Amino acid sequence: MNRSPDTMSSDDALIEAIRIEKRYRQVRAVDGVSLAIGRGSCFGLLGPNGAGKTTLIEIIEDIIAPTAGTVLYKGRPRSFQFRQEVGIMFQQTALLSFLTVAETLETFGRLYDSTDDVETLIRTCHLEDVKDRPNDKISGGQKQRLLLALALLNRPELVFLDEPSTGLDPQARHNLWNIIRRVKEQGKTIVLTTHYMEEAEKLCDDIAIMDKGKVIARGAPEKLIHEHCRRATLAVPKDRIGANRHKFSGFSRERGDKILFRTEDVNGFIQKLLAEGVDLSGVNLTTPNLEDVFLKLTGRSLRE
Numbered sequence: 001m002n003r004s005p006d007t008m009s010s011d012d013a014l015i016e017a018i019r020i021e022k023r024y025r026q027v028r029a030v031d032g033v034s035l036a037i038g039r040g041s042c043f044g045l046l047g048p049n050g051a052g053k054t055t056l057i058e059i060i061e062d063i064i065a066p067t068a069g070t071v072l073y074k075g076r077p078r079s080f081q082f083r084q085e086v087g088i089m090f091q092q093t094a095l096l097s098f099l100t101v102a103e104t105l106e107t108f109g110r111l112y113d114s115t116d117d118v119e120t121l122i123r124t125c126h127l128e129d130v131k132d133r134p135n136d137k138i139s140g141g142q143k144q145r146l147l148l149a150l151a152l153l154n155r156p157e158l159v160f161l162d163e164p165s166t167g168l169d170p171q172a173r174h175n176l177w178n179i180i181r182r183v184k185e186q187g188k189t190i191v192l193t194t195h196y197m198e199e200a201e202k203l204c205d206d207i208a209i210m211d212k213g214k215v216i217a218r219g220a221p222e223k224l225i226h227e228h229c230r231r232a233t234l235a236v237p238k239d240r241i242g243a244n245r246h247k248f249s250g251f252s253r254e255r256g257d258k259i260l261f262r263t264e265d266v267n268g269f270i271q272k273l274l275a276e277g278v279d280l281s282g283v284n285l286t287t288p289n290l291e292d293v294f295l296k297l298t299g300r301s302l303r304e
């Protein structure tokens with residue numbers, strides 16, 4: 001079972017970043033971040049453009065060096081073993097256009113001492129139909145699935161996915177999510193960066209929200225929502241509630257032909273509506289999500 005980040009000791013962590021800083025002249029891209037990522041978890045790093053996500057992840061991946069701080073893998077400084085045991089799906093990877101999908105996997109596979117079976121990876125990543133097609137003749141979704149297959153080639157214990165579904169249409173995004181879920185079920189630890197709140201909510205069991213180089217919130221998605229945004233919104237058509245409005249205390253405001261009530265006690269509120277004889281058809285319930293948490297903590301939207 002995964003330990004929650006609050007109770008995780010250094011021994012439970014597969015990888016741990018300790019007091020990481022990265023400065024570019026005046027810019028503090030990463031400003032003193034410490035975090036431990038548990039074995040078998042799907043950790044999501046969420047934040048708006050320029051928050052410092054890519055810089056932090058590239059430091060953890062050992063692609064760039066921090067200005068200060070340390071990264072430990074299995075409790076030790078990273079070594080050759082780390083390179084052998086991680087897989088990275090970059091945001092952009094140049095592929096040789098004249099190679100087919102299968103040839104690309106076989107070519108990259110020669111870089112490792114031992115790899116997963118290419119046919120198995122092709123099946124896992126739903127690439128059967130395009131395996132003999134050149135890389136420049138595949139769709140955006142198929143290319144992302146090929147990049148994921150490349151990241152899985154060396155049977156990594158830890159997989160980094162940098163904004164894996166950016167630019168994909170909803171169907172291609174859902175396909176990719178299903179494959180990532182399957183990878184997670186194999187017990188691999190996943191570290192994912194994303195702008196998409198829904199992606200993080202659907203895939204991650206542990207989330208850090210980053211803004212201006214710092215981690216401003218950390219925990220399971222439900223925990224973050226419960227801690228920061230408890231109130232749900234019930235939109236009740238005005239003509240349903242009529243003269244009874246004054247009987248419902250607490251925050252309410254009008255929007256168009258609806259009255260919006262905000263409450264922590266959805267069940268109690270609905271019971272009260274029923275007790276007052278309010279017809280519930282046409283009533284809309286909106287529960288808070290990670291986007292609301294982000295908005296509350298930073299005053300900005302994730303996609304600004």
Ligand SMILES: Nc1ncnc2c1ncn2[C@@H]1O[C@H](COP(=O)(O)OP(=O)(O)OP(=O)(O)O)[C@@H](O)[C@H]1O
Binds near residue numbers: 027028050053
């Ligand atoms: N090589 C660099 N030289 C100078 N500044 C940099 C460099 N790399 C990143 N930065 C700056 O560091 C800050 C954090 O950038 P970073 O790319 O890590 O953010 P991000 O959260 O990954 O954003 P995005 O979601 O747009 O990829 C930004 O202000 C960026 O301009």
